[in-house]
Amino acid sequence: MDTKLITRRRAIAAGVASLGGLILARRPTPLPPTYGSLLRAGDNLTYAAHRALFPRGSLAREYSAAEITPFPAVGTINPATSVNNEVGDRYRELQRHAFAEWRLPVEGRVGRPLSLSLADLRRFRPRTQITRHTCEEGWTAIAQWTGVPLAAVLDAAGVLPSARFVVFHTYDGLVDCLDLVDALHPQTILACGMNGRELPVAHGAPLRLRVERQIGYKSHKYLRRIVVADDFDDGGAEGDIRNGWAWYTGI
Numbered sequence: 001m002d003t004k005l006i007t008r009r010r011a012i013a014a015g016v017a018s019l020g021g022l023i024l025a026r027r028p029t030p031l032p033p034t035y036g037s038l039l040r041a042g043d044n045l046t047y048a049a050h051r052a053l054f055p056r057g058s059l060a061r062e063y064s065a066a067e068i069t070p071f072p073a074v075g076t077i078n079p080a081t082s083v084n085n086e087v088g089d090r091y092r093e094l095q096r097h098a099f100a101e102w103r104l105p106v107e108g109r110v111g112r113p114l115s116l117s118l119a120d121l122r123r124f125r126p127r128t129q130i131t132r133h134t135c136e137e138g139w140t141a142i143a144q145w146t147g148v149p150l151a152a153v154l155d156a157a158g159v160l161p162s163a164r165f166v167v168f169h170t171y172d173g174l175v176d177c178l179d180l181v182d183a184l185h186p187q188t189i190l191a192c193g194m195n196g197r198e199l200p201v202a203h204g205a206p207l208r209l210r211v212e213r214q215i216g217y218k219s220h221k222y223l224r225r226i227v228v229a230d231d232f233d234d235g236g237a238e239g240d241i242r243n244g245w246a247w248y249t250g251i
């Protein structure tokens with residue numbers, strides 16, 4: 001009888017371990033490297049405090065359709081307009097065919113590497129959320145986003161137990177990552193729809209990330225590739241930290 005009880009408990013534990021449990025069962029996430037930057041050392045303090053103090057699944061505020069505002073598309077350059085650049089050329093080609101040939105590799109430390117078309121992504125159970133985007137430049141805007149929870153895609157790919165980060169590569173050359181707390185957060189979605197329409201190129205077509213528990217620049221546009229990794233990767237000292245962008249900007 002005891003054995004039966006244990007078996008049942010194990011079975012329940014195994015079921016739960018597929019998503020949220022993924023985090024709890026793991027070693028703590030290592031702090032990102034500082035590359036000798038004082039700024040990054042300070043960010044690490046904020047990061048450690050947020051992770052220690054705040055509940056993991058707590059949701060960012062969601063709004064009603066009546067609260068949707070105009071939404072600027074600033075600061076980013078359509079990757080197709082960058083010339084003499086292989087990735088930009090590829091984006092231009094994909095855009096010409098309405099992203100029919102666009103595929104999103106989900107690879108790295110996963111049991112089942114994926115290569116997802118937009119049609120594949122639409123087969124996942126969708127999530128729609130109306131949230132406020134906060135740009136580090138001082139403006140905010142509210143929009144409705146429709147997409148697939150990143151957690152569902154990661155679950156389909158089967159994240160290996162040693163993995164700690166999810167790395168994003170974009171068609172405008174960005175490399176950045178999230179820890180698993182933010183990657184598996186229910187409001188972290190891969191969005192292909194904005195305000196009830198297809199995501200426009202200016203806002204990151206065909207697919208962008210929405211990370212509602214961080215400042216707007218973590219919501220990467222023009223997604224090209226997702227890599228599940230054991231180790232931290234944000235493009236290194238030559239990446240965005242060089243320009244003063246913090247890795248963790250929890251709100």
Ligand SMILES: Nc1nc2c(c(=O)[nH]1)N[C@H]1C(S)=C(S)[C@@H](COP(=O)(O)O)O[C@H]1N2
Pocket residue numbers: 071072073074075076077134135136170171172174202203204216217218219220221222
């Ligand atoms: N690939 C990519 N994603 C990006 C950026 C970028 O330059 N490249 N800029 C970020 C910043 S600073 C902001 S404020 C938002 C802007 O999103 P929007 O163009 O939809 O307003 O995208 C974020 N995602």
Ligand SMILES: [Mo]
Pocket residue numbers: 075134135136137216217
């Ligand atoms: Mo921004």
